[in-house]
Amino acid sequence: MKILLIEDDEAIISLLTKSLTAHRYVVDAVRDGEMGWVYGTTFEYDLIVMDIMLPKVDGITLCQRFRAEEYTIPIVLLTAQDSSTAKIQGLNAGADDYVIKPFDVEELIARIRALLRRCSATPSLLMSWGDLLLDPVTCEVTYNGQPLNLTTKEYELIELLLQDSRHVMSNDEILDRLWSSDEFPAEATVRSHIRRLRYKLQEAGAPHDFIGTLYGRGYYLKSFDQPIAPLPQPSLKTAPSLTTLDASRDSTQTLQYTAFLNETWLTTQPHCLAQVEILFQAVQALQANVLTEPLQQQAHHIAHKLVGTLGVFGLTQGEHLARRLEDLFSGAQLRQPEQVIALENLVSLLQQEIQSTLTLPRRSAVAQYSLAMLIIDADAGFTQALAETASQCGIKSAIAPTLEVAYQSLASSTPNVIVLRLSDPTQRRECLQTLADYLPKIPILTVANQDTLDQRLEVSRWGGTFLLEQSVTFEQIVTYAVGLVQPPSADAKVMFVDDDDLWLRSLPALLEPWRFKVTTLSDPQQFWNVLQSVSPDALVLDIKMPDIDGLELCQVLRSDPQWQQLPVLFVSALEDAKTQNKAFVVGADDYLCKPVMGDDLAGRILNRLRRIKSFTNRSS
Amino acid sequence: MEVKRVLIIDDEESIQTVVKFGIAMAAGWEVLTASSGPQGIDTAQSESIDVILLDVMMPEMDGIATFHALKTYPETEEIPVIFLTAKAQTAEKNHFNDLGVSGVITKPFNSLDLPGQISKILHWELQS
Known part of the structure; x- marks a missing residue:
């Protein structure tokens, strides 16, 4: 868990950093409100602790700013002002908790833990990780529907790991949390419990490394390719994208590496754009039917290089586009008209992706595939036909038959455009609202089957674009979708x-x-x-x-x-x-x-x- | 563990830069860079290198030709070579293995992970 501490008092910084680190939280400390804003909006944290009296921008204003920009991250305010007006002001500004100086460090940490638990993906009721399900009410644990027969200690152990699933639990920590101080268990006790727990999990069909070991550090739950997001989490902006292993890596190292990548990107970006220009030349030559063999080879080579370079810089979307271009430029069927259109679209999207990347996305250690278009609709006939048409135009699409799948998909990758065609008005409203809240920058194309002012009003209120299904072809839907993504300015x-x-x-x-x-x-x-x-x-x-x-x-x-x-x-x-x-x-x-x-x-x-x-x- | 010396041969300057930084940061190893096959062979001959990271697709002399050339010189034939490639097809990986390279690392990679990946391929023991 990562905490951003915004505080100008050096004594408090060192005290809190020390105590929080001892509790295995990773702490970044900054000393004024402006830096707090920069850090809070640049890196991902699980929680922010901030003083009210801060140089440059005060805590209340900063808190309001985070909330106005739809950052839902929990915020704890620290202050010397012990009056209810100050408290109300702080809570009104969007803070989640309020601690008065001088404070008891243990109390602050307990509050932080409680807040994190409240804000975690499983605030109460069922706890889950992959196919593992734990019901704290009935104390039942199942894996993929198979019940696990656990001893009390094994149950407590798996519950502990589930409570803070991104946290690496050391032997000592497990001993502290699960055994009382007068029991004096040996270190080997934890190991043998873990071994038995693993065995039982494996018997129920879990992978052998469902509980991972980080040598010298402790135990953790292995992450999965598909994040489990049962509800539209308000954490789309704050969702930690680092996997367990990455999180266990020295955070300053990751930060420095990211900063270095960003710096290097400044000089790499123009170079990449110059290469994209050559891809454009190749496409133009192809359109004019004058594409020579060497130019095609050069374009193929450039696309290949871009795959590697963009990938190393964490531009998954760009990497994917470049890979598709590499395939197309290597092909013999390059001269078919639909391929030419696809190429042009791809190169434009790639250029846009590179151009618009001013700071690099946070690195995610799990390579997630990216997509350009997300289609949300229950009707498989519609979604598949649209996806096929999109793919002919070189646009990769993902299909979400339900809102839940859509949210899961959005939590792992961001499309350029969303096509929404849900006939259920309640669902459609919810979807439009959620997307407008969390991903306001992604254009939404709503395909509706009823031409009423009410429907049109609703779509436009949430900033969507309205298409009447009866009046458009699949090709037109794709064209409109691309039009929403691509600024019409290119070469205007x-x-x-x-x-x-x-x-x-x-x-x-x-x-x-x-x-x-x-x-x-x-x-x-x-x-x-x-x-x-x-x-x-x-x-x-x-x-x-x-x-x-x-x-x-x-x-x-x-x-x-x-x-x-x-x-x-x-x-x-x-x-x-x-x-x-x-x-x-x-x-x-x-x-x-x-x-x-x-x-x-x-x-x-x-x-x-x-x-x-x-x-x-x-x-x- | 002793400080290793890595040579990366890649025509993309930004990749060289990022790899150098990441490896130095994660493991404290020394990284030498070369932008082409011939330049890389020169460096490998004159410096003592523990492992070569070799990009497969380079203009003029590609990774495969560079690899073959490295195997012809007594100073360099023993140096383990790991291919860096954006292509991940199994058929190609098998082809690389048949050539006798020590391993393949697929782009994109996180440079901070490279020391771990290299050590795993070459069975070096990494300190935890």
Whole structure:
């Protein structure tokens, strides 16, 4: 179990670190609120202990910040303020417990343990690990339905291991917890109990190493590929991804290694992106039917290298995409049209994955397969047909017939997009709500079979995209899903007309992250010629320009039916409602006031492009 | 356990860097790096190396050719070689074993685990 301690008092840091470490907790201590935020959001902890009076950001604010960002990790506040107002304030801010200084260390640790137990995946009732089930009420233990006949000590031993299943229990600890101090059992006693317990488990069909031994350290329950998550755990964000063995490794070592990987990634990322560019070249050559043997070989080689590199950096998703590309580029059937589409999609997804990875994901020692699309629906006919269509487009999908399976799948890997088609409205609502809460960044495509405003309202309230089943084909569902993942900006041509040369010159750099193809024009007289030769996907106009102003340019544009569809955005220093109104009258789609930030401008352009894209998708 | 000297031959600089750091951190071993087969052979001949981690797919001289070359020199023929590869098919692993390599480690790996994996393959005793 890992605890983040945010405290500026050195004496308390050393006392708590020592005591918590003695209880086998792993402690990271930071000395101000800002660092607390950085650590708490970067690494995974099971619990946070924080002081209220902290430099930079105080404990109450920090607590609120964690809760506002939907971190559900338990928080214990420490403070010298012994008044009920302070307590209420702390608990209102989202803290789970409150301890007043000076405190009894043992009491604090007991509270921590209680909180962790309350927040564990098995808060009460049944305890389980893989196929092992323990019912504390009836004291029955079963493995895969087979009852185990255990002695009292064996029962207590397995219960102890289950209580804290990510914890390596040392001999001493087991002796302390299961034997009273006047019994003086020998160390070998634990070993013989473990041996008998293993034997009984094995007889019931468990693997021989169900209880693992970490030499010199103790015993633990081996982890499984499939995490057992019976309920939608609010721990999607805080779920510890380290397995037992990793957790037993010196935590500072893992932290340092992760930090080093992150640092190295900074120089590796551009290199990987440059390699992806070559993959793009190969795809383009393939589309133009001019792909040469050496280029195909080079692309194959690059994809292979990316598999290894991305994997070592922990980018499972990217690794998987690269592996698929490696397969395709090695194939002889590369020239088939559906393969070409698949390749293009894959390379785009890969580029996006590499580009969007600024800090590396936390390492998980169990290699989990990643997926791009998660399909949630009970109807196997639908899910399989959709998965098949997706796979033809180079998209890997996972199918979840129930919400439970979906949550399990989400706990182990994150898809790029979710397709949800549950006919039961209650289930669908629950799913939309849970996903919006825990994974707000993953787009959800809801396929509904009833065209009612209620249904549409519900989907849009939770930020989903609505598709009416009767009106779409499987191919269209996949296309829409990919559209939600891929920003429509890739290679979109955006033309800017403005007499401010300085601003025009700053645009390519300002918009670089969005990969727009930017054309700038400072002389409005050249407008029509440039417009026709560039044929942009979006147009951004200034209003006040010499001779011809932007409003007139827009009017000219809209007077030609051929240019009715082109998104036009105005960016101007004029803030008055009258001018803005005029702009919309002459046919503007959006209006921004200078100064404009890069992401704001890009966001508005993207909005328009998305609308146009969905329109053309529909009409085609 | 004594400090081992590992040579990694991989054309990906980032892999070299990460492996070097991870092995040094987890076991305190010394890691030498080479970016190509010929460079790796040079290093293996001039330095005393306990194990070579060899990437299979490299431009020009690939891992298999490098492995064969290493076996032709008296200074290097005894050095155990472990292949690093992103391919995990059993058929390929068997093929590598037939070649006489000591073992195969599949990418992706966590560099912190490498000393353990290497020791297991070569039956070195690791301190707990």
